[in-house]
Structure formats: C-alpha cells, structure tokens
Amino acid sequence: MQKLIFFLLCLSTLLSFHTVKGQMDRRNGNQNQMQAPPPKPSKPADPVVSTINYLKTELELDAFQEAAVSVYVKENFAELEKIVAQNSSNEEKIILSENLNNGLNEKIGILLNPEQLKKFEEIMSKRKNKKETTKKKKKDRKKEN
Numbered sequence: 001m002q003k004l005i006f007f008l009l010c011l012s013t014l015l016s017f018h019t020v021k022g023q024m025d026r027r028n029g030n031q032n033q034m035q036a037p038p039p040k041p042s043k044p045a046d047p048v049v050s051t052i053n054y055l056k057t058e059l060e061l062d063a064f065q066e067a068a069v070s071v072y073v074k075e076n077f078a079e080l081e082k083i084v085a086q087n088s089s090n091e092e093k094i095i096l097s098e099n100l101n102n103g104l105n106e107k108i109g110i111l112l113n114p115e116q117l118k119k120f121e122e123i124m125s126k127r128k129n130k131k132e133t134t135k136k137k138k139k140d141r142k143k144e145n
Helices: 002-027 047-059 063-085 090-111 114-144
Strands: none
Touching (some): 090 114
C-alpha cells in the first residue's frame, strides 16, 4: 500500500512539474514546436493577368477572344507605362490614359458578341461611376482642408 501511495505521489509530482514547465515556456516567449510557420510574403498581383482573368470570367470569352484581349491589354499597359514615365503634367497624363483606355474598350468591343458587349458596357459604366465617386470624395476632402 505504501509503495502505491509513493508511486502515485511521484507520478503526480512529475506531471505537475511538466505542466509548470510548459506554462513557463509560453510566458518566457519560447517558441512552441506546434506553432505555425510565418506567412510567406505575397507577391503583388500582375495587373495585366488579373485584368485578363477578370474579363475572361465575367464575359465568358472563348479562346480566340481571350488571346486577342490579352494582346490588347498587354499593349495598353505598355503604353500606359510610357505615359506615366513622361515629363508632362498630371492632367495631360490623365487625358492621354483616358484616350488610351477608350481605344482599348473599342478594340475589345469589336471582338465581343452582343450579349458580351452588353456585360462589358455594364462593367465599364460601373468602373466610370466608381471613378467619379472617388473624384468627388477627393474634391470634398480638399475643400475641407
């Protein structure tokens, strides 16, 4: 009987020590082996690829349309980079980029069937409304300051 009590006492002491040590490790900032690895830094999404994928899914483009839109969007972004790099005023850059985007929209519109064209026009009108709302908010902020 005494051996059993001694054994239980030793066992409870051992378990208590293990529990206390585990709590101390967490308080001291020691890393737990079960901790998740740090997240990998995410790469920024390529705007060309994301634009093509968005149009592909929203407009349900076929292979030919997707290839043509891909070429047009890549050309558009290359031209846009040239416009941004110019030493002209921001107003001129905005006008040039809007003209470039209008040309892109016309090129894409030619490729689409009537149903796709309707969806495309809805997407562009939403985009335009969003831009106008953003411009109004910026003007209101400038007036407040």
